Amino acid sequence: MKQISNEFSGTYVCLDKSNVDTDQIIPKQFLKSIKKTGFGENLFDAWRYLDEGTLEKKSSKRIVNDKFILNNKIFLDSSILVARENFGCGSSREHAVWALKDFGIKTVIAESFADIFYNNCFKNGLLAIILDADIIEGIFKNFDINEANSLEVDLINQKIYLKNKYVNFKIDDYKKNCLLEGLDEIGSSLKLSNQIKLFERNYKKKNPWLFK
Amino acid sequence: MSSKTLYDKLWEAHHVAKKDDGSSLIYIDRHLIHEVTSPQAFDGLRERSIKPWRIDSIIATPDHNVPTENRSDGVKGINDPISKLQVVTLEKNVREYDLEYFNLNDSRQGIVHVIGPEQGLTLPGMTVVCGDSHTSTHGAFGALAMGIGTSEVEHVLATQCLISNKQKNMRINVKGNLPERVSAKDVTMFIIGKIGTAGGTGYNIEYAGDTIESLSMEGRMTLCNMAIEAGARSGMVAPDETTFSYIENKPFCPSGEIFKKAKEYWKSLKSDDDALFDIEHDYSASEILPQVTWGTSPEMVTSINEKIPNPLEFKNAENYQDALIYMGLKSGMKLTDIFLDQVFIGSCTNSRIEDLRIAAEILKGNKISKRIKRALVVPGSGLVKKQAEEEGLDEIFIDAGFSWRDAGCSMCLGMNPDQLGQEDRCASTSNRNFEGRQGYKGRTHLVSPAMAAAAAIEGKFVDVREVK
Numbered sequence: 118m119k120q121i122s123n124e125f126s127g128t129y130v131c132l133d134k135s136n137v138d139t140d141q142i143i144p145k146q147f148l149k150s151i152k153k154t155g156f157g158e159n160l161f162d163a164w165r166y167l168d169e170g171t172l173e174k175k176s177s178k179r180i181v182n183d184k185f186i187l188n189n190k191i192f193l194d195s196s197i198l199v200a201r202e203n204f205g206c207g208s209s210r211e212h213a214v215w216a217l218k219d220f221g222i223k224t225v226i227a228e229s230f231a232d233i234f235y236n237n238c239f240k241n242g243l244l245a246i247i248l249d250a251d252i253i254e255g256i257f258k259n260f261d262i263n264e265a266n267s268l269e270v271d272l273i274n275q276k277i278y279l280k281n282k283y284v285n286f287k288i289d290d291y292k293k294n295c296l297l298e299g300l301d302e303i304g305s306s307l308k309l310s311n312q313i314k315l316f317e318r319n320y321k322k323k324n325p326w327l328f329k
Numbered sequence: 330m331s332s333k334t335l336y337d338k339l340w341e342a343h344h345v346a347k348k349d350d351g352s353s354l355i356y357i358d359r360h361l362i363h364e365v366t367s368p369q370a371f372d373g374l375r376e377r378s379i380k381p382w383r384i385d386s387i388i389a390t391p392d393h394n395v396p397t398e399n400r401s402d403g404v405k406g407i408n409d410p411i412s413k414l415q416v417v418t419l420e421k422n423v424r425e426y427d428l429e430y431f432n433l434n435d436s437r438q439g440i441v442h443v444i445g446p447e448q449g450l451t452l453p454g455m456t457v458v459c460g461d462s463h464t465s466t467h468g469a470f471g472a473l474a475m476g477i478g479t480s481e482v483e484h485v486l487a488t489q490c491l492i493s494n495k496q497k498n499m500r501i502n503v504k505g506n507l508p509e510r511v512s513a514k515d516v517t518m519f520i521i522g523k524i525g526t527a528g529g530t531g532y533n534i535e536y537a538g539d540t541i542e543s544l545s546m547e548g549r550m551t552l553c554n555m556a557i558e559a560g561a562r563s564g565m566v567a568p569d570e571t572t573f574s575y576i577e578n579k580p581f582c583p584s585g586e587i588f589k590k591a592k593e594y595w596k597s598l599k600s601d602d603d604a605l606f607d608i609e610h611d612y613s614a615s616e617i618l619p620q621v622t623w624g625t626s627p628e629m630v631t632s633i634n635e636k637i638p639n640p641l642e643f644k645n646a647e648n649y650q651d652a653l654i655y656m657g658l659k660s661g662m663k664l665t666d667i668f669l670d671q672v673f674i675g676s677c678t679n680s681r682i683e684d685l686r687i688a689a690e691i692l693k694g695n696k697i698s699k700r701i702k703r704a705l706v707v708p709g710s711g712l713v714k715k716q717a718e719e720e721g722l723d724e725i726f727i728d729a730g731f732s733w734r735d736a737g738c739s740m741c742l743g744m745n746p747d748q749l750g751q752e753d754r755c756a757s758t759s760n761r762n763f764e765g766r767q768g769y770k771g772r773t774h775l776v777s778p779a780m781a782a783a784a785a786i787e788g789k790f791v792d793v794r795e796v797k
Contacts, residue, residue, distance in 0.1 A: 135645045136526055136626050140763040145744040149394060149411045151368035151418050153479075169751075169769040172411055201645070203527040206560065207763060208742075209462040210366065211478040229527055232562045233462060233476055240480035289494070291350035302480075303377070306354060306488045309346055313382075313490060316345040316356060326583035326591045327358050327455065329385040 125224045125244045125270040125296075127196030130186055131260040137200055138207035139234060143216040146171060156212055157219030161187060187220075191265045196223045199256050203227075205234025214241045224270055226277075228253050239292045240302070244272060246286045272296060332601035334498045335567050336533040339473040339598070343456050345490055354490040358455040359467075361441040362389035362428070362482070364419040365744070366460030370483035371422040381426050382489035388450055389423050390431040391416045392440045393461075394744050397707050397734035403433045412745065439710025439736035442466040442677035446550060447710055449579025453568035453595040458485055463677045463760065465556040468565035469549035470572055471598045473533070475562045496562070497607040499532040500600070503540040505614040510793045512687070513548035514679060514758070514777035516540070517555040518620035522630040524610065529561030532607070535600060536566050540614040546575040547681045554678045555760050558627040567599040619793055621664050622762045622775040624652035629762070633780070633792045637662045655764055656772050657752065664790050667774070671755040672697070672704040672785040673767070674731075676741035679758035679778050680709030682716050688782040689722040691796060697730035698788025704731045705747060707739040729785070743768045756784040 147159045149172060162170040165188060167180040181188050187195070198217070204227040205213060214237045217225065224244040238245040248256075256279065260266070269278040272293060276283045294300055306313075321328050333341075345354040367389075374380065381387060394412045404420065407413040416433070423430040431438040437448060442463050445451040457467040457474035460482045467474035477491065485491055501520055521528075534556050536549075544552065549566045556564025573592055576582045583591055618632035629652055631638065639660045640649030653660065658667070674680070674688050685708065697704050706726045708714035714736060717723055723733045740747040741759035749755050749771025758781050762773040776784065783793040 133647070134651075135648050136628075138626075138761075138763045140742075140761070140766050144765055144769075145742050148365050148744060149409075149415055151372075151415055153369050163765045163769065203530070203560070206526055207462065207761060209460060209476040209478055211369075211460075211480060214478075229530060231527070231560060232530055233478060237478035237480065240478060289351065291348070291352045291492075294350060302492060303373075303484050303487045305348075306484065306490060306492065309348075309354065310488075312346050313354070313356070313488060317383075317489070320356060324454070324591075324594070326587050327452070 125272055127223065127267060128192065128194060128265045129197035129199055129268045130192040130195040131199045131257050132186060133201065133257060135201040136203045136206055139205055139210050139213040140207055142205070142213035143210065144170065148210055148212050153215050154219060156216035157221070160216040160220045161185070186262070189262065191263070194221065196221055197268050197270070198222050198225045199253065200225070200227045201253065202229045202250070204230050206231040209233045211237045211241070214238055214243055218243055226253070226256070239295050242296060242299070244270065244296055246270070246277070246288070248284065248286060252284050332604040334600040334604045334606060335471065335535055335565060335598055336473065336496070336498055337604070339454065339456070340495055342454065343473070352492050352494055354488070355456060355493045357458050357485050357489055357491055358386060359445070359450060359457040360387045360485055361445055361457070361459035361464070362387060362419070363393055363441050363459070363461065364391045364415045365393045366479050367422065367482055368415065368418045369479050370460070370486060373483040374486055377487070379487055381428070381486045384426060384428055386489065388429045388431070388445070389419060390438050390441060390444060391419055391433060392736070393738045393742065395433060395737045396746050397737045397739045400433055400735045436711035436715060439713065440677045440680065440738055442550070442554065443680060443709030443713065446470065446546070447579070447712060449576050449582030452576060452582065452591070453572060454598050458491060462557045463554050465562065465564045466550050466554040466677055468553040468556065468563055469546060470576070471565060471568035471595065473563055473565065476557060496533045497531055498535070499529060499561070500535045500537055500606040500609045502538040502609065502611045503536070503614055504538045504611070505540060507540060507614045507617060508794060510779050511617055511619060512777045512779060513544050513551040515617055515620045517552045518622070518627065518630050518775060519617045520612070521555065521559045521627045522620070523612070524559055526558060526626055526628045527560045529556060529559040532561050534559065534561045534564040536564060541566055542569065545683060546571060547683045550681070551678055555627070558760055568595050619777060619780050621780065621790055623656065623658060623664065624649065625655055625762055625764050626652065627760070627762060627775060630775070631664065633664050633790060635664065637664070665792070666789070668700060668754070668789045669756050669784055670700070670702050670753040671749060672701055672781050673707070673740045673755055673757040673759065674778055674781050675705065675707030675709070675739050676759035677709065677738070678760045680707060680713065682713050684758065684778040685713070685717045685722050686720070688778040689725040691779055691782040691793065692729040692786065693725050695729055695786045697785040700788035701730070701785055702753070704785050705734060705740060706731045707734040707747070708736050710736045731785070740767050742766060743771070756781045756790065
């Protein structure tokens with residue numbers, strides 16, 4: 118019997134685009150917030166709505182783009198987003214990850230991710246999975262826009278199940294642990310304070326010009 | 330001892346500890362802070378009741394979300410209350426933790442990636458981070474410089490370290506003489522066109538070859554600035570005499586004996602002759618012509634004498650087709666037939682004094698085309714602005730019909746009042762032509778400052794090599 122950690126499983130939605138940049142995921146006008154929450158309404162703002170979004174405008178007053186896949190009622194509760202290559206390229210804005218999470222996305226699957234975005238995901242409990250292009254293609258081919266389908270994501274065993282078939286995925290142990298154990302990165306690094314201080318002392322001797 | 334690349338050397342020099350899971354703690358020498366990506370990180374520190382580990386490593390300034398005119402009132406002059414709150418929040422955090430800060434009325438204020446080098450806050454051999462992807466700019470000094478997210482900003486504030494995995498090594502060699510008026514911007518755009526926006530993902534890029542060595546420091550900054558647009562979190566150039574003479578006498582650069590001592594160390598910062606790279610690319614400078622992007626990704630770029638390619642020539646044909654629809658262009662069109670509505674000279678890529686000089690040289694005695702609704706010049710810092718005014722460049726820009734602004738990110742990301750109108754087509758010296766980047770439904774073409782100036786005069790793209 119397969120054991121599933123359900124946290125990262127759910128209905129999936131396919132976004133058939135490469136090079137989805139973080140400016141698309143959350144446009145610049147929403148970066149003025151000094152909080153980490155409330156970005157979900159404006160996820161993919163320029164694609165989801167037909168009018169220009171501002172911080173003041175409520176989403177209920179917006180003109181919805183019915184053609185955009187995330188506006189299809191079947192996929193409103195999706196928690197898995199599948200995309201093509203180089204997802205999350207561009208700006209380092211962590212707001213992009215906050216927006217995906219706020220919308221309800223727990224897992225993003227793509228052929229490849231931009232480095233900064235990929236790192237940002239795991240700092241916020243979002244699982245980013247890299248799969249080969251042909252496997253992604255298979256998921257896209259199976260994707261039915263008239264019916265909600267689920268993907269079961271088993272992070273512990275690094276497997277994704279789709280209709281009784283499964284594929285393995287790779288993830289480094291550190292990132293996996295971050296998600297499974299909700300690791301407090303800063304707390305864990307601060308446990309190495311003495312090592313950091315020792316390094317700093319020696320480093321200062323060698324590079325005195327870097328210290329005031 | 331095995332041979333090492335420059336990146337290997339910088340990595341090892343800053344390696345504090347290897348954690349059980351294989352990741353590393355890397356010591357950070359310089360942390361640049363701005364208003365947009367830092368407030369949540371400072372909140373995190375307060376929640377933990379901890380202070381920044383090393384405040385002398387931090388420098389803060391507002392740049393992304395600030396207006397570029399009517400600045401005499403400082404923060405009070407910011408009309409948008411939400412933007413104002415973000416800058417006020419930065420100032421509050423700076424006061425609370427006693428950080429070095431260049432406020433809106435300080436002539437040293439400007440785009441973080443302009444003021445760091447300008448003040449000598451960026452030095453060879455450093456690790457530099459900032460909550461901004463264009464931090465790769467500082468690699469021009471032979472520094473390991475990376476853009477980071479807000480969680481990482483908080484981590485660096487708290488621990489002085491970044492959790493990182495070692496990248497692979499890529500070297501890009503460019504050799505020979507660049508054609509006249511072809512600049513570092515064209516070189517970096519040309520490279521992105523060749524390797525693609527994901528070509529450098531997972532790599533540190535070292536730029537090398539005599540073409541790179543002959544670039545000024547400002548040119549090298551432009552080059553490294555867009556390493557991230559090739560997917561690489563960091564790009565770098567080995568430091569040399571050009572580097573050392575640029576930084577000597579900068580306000581925060583060490584002086585006297587300590588400078589000499591530092592310089593001896595900095596001279597060792599280069600890849601060993603027999604160092605192995607995971608991948609190398611070689612290009613000839615003579616084949617690099619003025620570049621113009623025609624799509625919505627920096628890799629959608631071609632030379633000024635070419636036509637817009639057919640999307641079917643590319644793997645992601647549909648994306649390329651979507652880009653042309655967004656841009657309101659058709660394949661087969663000559664780039665020199667693209668007419669413009671706006672021109673923007675500025676951004677962390679191209680807002681330094683040499684950028685303004687070349688643009689002014691082309692604009693001198695000319696007027697911008699009647700087609701152009703608005704042309705902006707936004708110096709990268711208050712000091713760049715001052716220098717340009719001392720050289721009379723401001724008058725050249727103003728006489729030509731440009732608006733002469735105060736320092737900030739301005740229309741590069743349109744977070745502030747400087748934005749494109751819907752379907753406005755802009756020749757921009759910035760770094761990203763993403764959909765809506767410079768304004769809702771705005772259309773961005775990335776070019777060099779020389780190309781932007783020439784386009785402003787003609788109201789359309791022209792080959793700047795042919796402009797008198």
